[in-house]
Amino acid sequence: MAEPMMEVRGLRKSFGGVVATDNLDLDVNAGEIHAVIGPNGAGKTTLIGQLSGVLTADSGTIRFDGRDITRLPAYARSRRGLARSFQITSIFHEFTALDNVALAVQAHDGHSFHFFRNARREERLRAPAREALARVGLAARADTIARHMSHGEHRQLEIAMALATEPRMLLLDEPMAGMGPDESQRMVEILHGLKGRHTILLIEHDMDAVFALADCITVLVYGRAIATGTADEIRANEDVRIAYLGADEAV
Amino acid sequence: MRGRTAPPLSPVGKPGVAMVDPSLLFEQLLNGVQLGILLFLLASGLTLVFGIMDLMNLAHGSLYMIGAYVAAKVTILANSFLLGVAVALPATLLLGVALELLVFRRLYARGHLDQVLATFGMILFFNELVRLIWGPAGVSVPLPEILRGHIDLFGLPYPTYRVLVILVGLGVAAFLYWLVVKTRVGMLIRAGASRREMVGALGVDVARLFTIVFGIGAALAALAGVMAGPIFSVTVGMGESVLILTLVVIVVGGIGSIRGAFVGALLIGVTETMGRAFLSEIFLLFMSRDGANTAGPAVASMLVYIIMAVVLVFRPQGLFPARTG
Amino acid sequence: MRVAPSTVFVALLLVAFAALPVYTVSFEQPFYLALVRRIMILAIAALGLNLIMGYGGLISMGHAAFIGIGGYTVGILAHHDVTSAGIQWPLALAFAAAVALVFGLISLRTRGVYFIMITLALAQMMFFLGVSLEAYGGDDGLPVLSRSDFGGAIDLGDDVTFYYFVYALLLACFWLMSRLVNSRFGMVIRGIRSNEARMQAIGFATLRYQLTAFVLAGMMAGLAGALLANHTDFINPEMAHWTRSAELLVMVLLGGMGSIAGPIVGAAALLLLEELLAGITEYWALILGPIMIVIVLFARNGLLGMIDRWSGRDG
Numbered sequence: 001m002a003e004p005m006m007e008v009r010g011l012r013k014s015f016g017g018v019v020a021t022d023n024l025d026l027d028v029n030a031g032e033i034h035a036v037i038g039p040n041g042a043g044k045t046t047l048i049g050q051l052s053g054v055l056t057a058d059s060g061t062i063r064f065d066g067r068d069i070t071r072l073p074a075y076a077r078s079r080r081g082l083a084r085s086f087q088i089t090s091i092f093h094e095f096t097a098l099d100n101v102a103l104a105v106q107a108h109d110g111h112s113f114h115f116f117r118n119a120r121r122e123e124r125l126r127a128p129a130r131e132a133l134a135r136v137g138l139a140a141r142a143d144t145i146a147r148h149m150s151h152g153e154h155r156q157l158e159i160a161m162a163l164a165t166e167p168r169m170l171l172l173d174e175p176m177a178g179m180g181p182d183e184s185q186r187m188v189e190i191l192h193g194l195k196g197r198h199t200i201l202l203i204e205h206d207m208d209a210v211f212a213l214a215d216c217i218t219v220l221v222y223g224r225a226i227a228t229g230t231a232d233e234i235r236a237n238e239d240v241r242i243a244y245l246g247a248d249e250a251v
Numbered sequence: 252m253r254g255r256t257a258p259p260l261s262p263v264g265k266p267g268v269a270m271v272d273p274s275l276l277f278e279q280l281l282n283g284v285q286l287g288i289l290l291f292l293l294a295s296g297l298t299l300v301f302g303i304m305d306l307m308n309l310a311h312g313s314l315y316m317i318g319a320y321v322a323a324k325v326t327i328l329a330n331s332f333l334l335g336v337a338v339a340l341p342a343t344l345l346l347g348v349a350l351e352l353l354v355f356r357r358l359y360a361r362g363h364l365d366q367v368l369a370t371f372g373m374i375l376f377f378n379e380l381v382r383l384i385w386g387p388a389g390v391s392v393p394l395p396e397i398l399r400g401h402i403d404l405f406g407l408p409y410p411t412y413r414v415l416v417i418l419v420g421l422g423v424a425a426f427l428y429w430l431v432v433k434t435r436v437g438m439l440i441r442a443g444a445s446r447r448e449m450v451g452a453l454g455v456d457v458a459r460l461f462t463i464v465f466g467i468g469a470a471l472a473a474l475a476g477v478m479a480g481p482i483f484s485v486t487v488g489m490g491e492s493v494l495i496l497t498l499v500v501i502v503v504g505g506i507g508s509i510r511g512a513f514v515g516a517l518l519i520g521v522t523e524t525m526g527r528a529f530l531s532e533i534f535l536l537f538m539s540r541d542g543a544n545t546a547g548p549a550v551a552s553m554l555v556y557i558i559m560a561v562v563l564v565f566r567p568q569g570l571f572p573a574r575t576g
Numbered sequence: 577m578r579v580a581p582s583t584v585f586v587a588l589l590l591v592a593f594a595a596l597p598v599y600t601v602s603f604e605q606p607f608y609l610a611l612v613r614r615i616m617i618l619a620i621a622a623l624g625l626n627l628i629m630g631y632g633g634l635i636s637m638g639h640a641a642f643i644g645i646g647g648y649t650v651g652i653l654a655h656h657d658v659t660s661a662g663i664q665w666p667l668a669l670a671f672a673a674a675v676a677l678v679f680g681l682i683s684l685r686t687r688g689v690y691f692i693m694i695t696l697a698l699a700q701m702m703f704f705l706g707v708s709l710e711a712y713g714g715d716d717g718l719p720v721l722s723r724s725d726f727g728g729a730i731d732l733g734d735d736v737t738f739y740y741f742v743y744a745l746l747l748a749c750f751w752l753m754s755r756l757v758n759s760r761f762g763m764v765i766r767g768i769r770s771n772e773a774r775m776q777a778i779g780f781a782t783l784r785y786q787l788t789a790f791v792l793a794g795m796m797a798g799l800a801g802a803l804l805a806n807h808t809d810f811i812n813p814e815m816a817h818w819t820r821s822a823e824l825l826v827m828v829l830l831g832g833m834g835s836i837a838g839p840i841v842g843a844a845a846l847l848l849l850e851e852l853l854a855g856i857t858e859y860w861a862l863i864l865g866p867i868m869i870v871i872v873l874f875a876r877n878g879l880l881g882m883i884d885r886w887s888g889r890d891g
Contacts, residue, residue: 107779
């Protein structure tokens with residue numbers, strides 16, 4: 001069997017006395033959507049932070065696409081093909097949606113020590129950016145300034161920016177955070193459309209979405225993976241029921 | 252503002268003296284400690300303002316200057332140093348609090364650029380105001396009889412007044428320690444320094460806390476100015492020369508940290524004083540007289556900044572950062 | 577395409593600059609020639625500062641240090657009878673760039689209040705260095721006895737020629753900035769200001785771009801320093817004093833931070849305001865100080881922003 005796209009072994013991270021990631025092992029296979037779920041405070045965002053390179057793990061290794069990226073800074077991981085979206089929208093508010101995505105394209109188009117040509121007129125950057133916006137359904141809003149867009153559109157923009165970097169793998173941190181049912185449905189469709197073409201690690205609270213999309217689910221509690229498996233396996237798992245799903249049988 | 256600021260404070264070493272007299276060494280060391288104490292008074296107040304209110308206040312030196320001027324003038328007028336101190340401290344404190352309520356309150360929400368420029372405007376204003384009221388010439392502060400003598404320290408006669416400055420400074424350090432560690436206000440200060448957003452969320456009257464912190468800073472600056480008067484010259488622009496060193500202390504010590512301010516202040520104070528006094532001597536050991544006389548003062552003037560740069564390479568947040576997040 | 581009033585204003589200002597020598601020569605007012613020449617020189621430095629601050633979000637309180645470095649390179653070389661511009665000026669730019677690189681590497685490890693303080697301290701270090709150089713006048717400074725020699729091509733000794741030389745350089749820098757701001761490089765700098773974490777997340781190694789901008793700005797200030805040394809026929813440590821850096825910040829803010837031409841307008845406004853106030857009272861700083869505070873508190877987009885707002889079209 002082929003090596004997993006991402007292989008995490010023995011990941012540990014503490015803040016002062018608090019253990020956020022506790023000896024975590026995780027595999028994400030190419031082309032699959034691997035969801036990480038767990039109660040608040042389980043360390044999900046800390047995990048994404050370590051995988052994307054924003055946080056440095058205390059110990060453990062992370063292998064991506066066959067290479068060890070544990071010590072690599074965030075921008076280098078992005079250039080290797082590991083893209084990330086943020087739980088709390090992190091975009092360029094004063095720029096238009098197209099500018100936002102074009103920047104992401106630019107980051108992966110060689111260096112940016114070009115001082116004279118107007119970047120907004122470079123089709124090399126604008127065309128792929130438009131494409132990414134279209135894929136998430138924001139084509140019509142390309143020239144809207146980000147600040148003037150709705151929250152749901154921001155979340156879509158987050159995905160577009162991640163896609164524009166032509167990633168091998170996406171780390172999506174609660175893409176549906178703060179969305180109403182219609183918007184969530186649209187996001188599920190978008191993510192479903194990405195399936196197969198991209199490898200995705202998805203952190204989400206929306207259980208419907210998770211069970212609809214995920215090929216594989218890992219349950220994280222207090223920084224530890226207490227169970228990993230398919231949706232059915234997880235639903236049936238006693239430990240998971242107790243720790244996370246609670247007495248709520250209607251899942 | 253136009254007047255250039257001379258390198259502050261220490262007496263120039265004597266070129267040509269090949270051997271360093273141990274009593275001279277000790278004297279300069281004490282001078283360095285005393286400078287460090289003054290820097291501590293300024294830095295501790297300012298670092299709290301930076302850490303808790305995230306306010307870039309360049310006018311801190313102006314309060315120092317005003318404290319020095321008021322003390323000097325009242326001392327001369329009333330022929331009483333005690334009265335000078337007694338008037339200068341509350342007067343400057345009042346001015347500081349007034350500024351906080353009138354101007355600084357509007358600046359907290361603004362970005363650092365606005366704060367830098369607004370406080371720069373204040374510096375221009377206060378320097379000119381002082382020049383207008385008391386003239387461009389410096390003022391020398393006459394000390395009362397008791398404080399004019401020398402005390403015998405390990406066989407070395409050291410000016411009584413300077414010893415007093417060191418003692419008062421240490422006293423203030425102890426007081427601040429008690430305030431920050433043992434009192435409720437202090438707890439809020441520590442919380443504010445490391446997690447500013449939380450303090451407001453806890454239901455504390457943030458505006459009042461800010462005023463208190465600013466007031467503490469103003470009082471400390473005033474005290475530093477009052478004590479500095481008799482030692483250094485009281486001139487327009489004295490605030491700026493000491494402000495730079497204060498900022499270096501804060502960078503080295505860590506924003507929001509009083510402990511950092513203390514350690515940083517002593518480090519910078521001693522380095523600055525002894526560097527200027529002895530670096531030429533040290534260079535004389537392996538350089539020609541001319542070389543040492545050029546390189547000595549040049550490197551001495553850069554020494555504290557080199558230290559700052561070195562600290563930043565290894566610990567960009569300073570030696571004792573208060574911010575945990 | 578409708579042209580913004582602020583653009584018209586800037587165009588008129590530049591035309592006025594071009595036409596000024598005609599007036600000053602005809603009416604024998606060399607003072608104004610020198611004043612505007614000084615405005616233009618400082619505007620060049622301020623243009624660089626606008627790049628890193630207005631567009632880059634880096635509040636550098638030490639920009640004047642590079643003016644000092646440029647000026648001292650020219651002044652010291654002239655003192656040693658090296659007056660060829662072909663030697664002086666490249667060296668001035670090179671030193672400014674080198675020091676900017678070192679200062680940038682140290683300061684760009686930090687952000688916010690730290691960054692401001694460190695740039696301030698490092699620049700002041702240069703000031704003290706200048707003061708300690710007894711051989712070159714210490715804090716009294718050093719006269720520059722002969723201006724840079726361009727080998728007959730440009731005679732800096734002739735006031736009007738010098739004036740147009742500065743004007744040409746100003747236009748060149750202005751043009752450079754206008755290209756830069758919208759180029760790929762400019763977008764990166766602006767993106768970093770907007771959201772540095774996101775820039776890194778999408779794959780930009782942000783430090784190298786900020787450092788480049790910092791060095792570029794430093795070189796422009798170095799150029800201004802070389803010009804200033806010739807303009808005042810004098811160099812002194814004062815050129816690098818932090819209050820000069822603060823003045824440059826005021827120029828950028830006063831003109832309008834979101835615009836490329838802001839620094840030019842700001843430089844003109846500040847220096848003209850100082851002249852005006854100095855004519856009124858000896859204690860002009862007493863008025864300038866509060867004016868600055870008022871501007872900061874109430875005129876957010878500077879003069880160019882106000883012009884656009886008054887004419888009913890927001891910039």
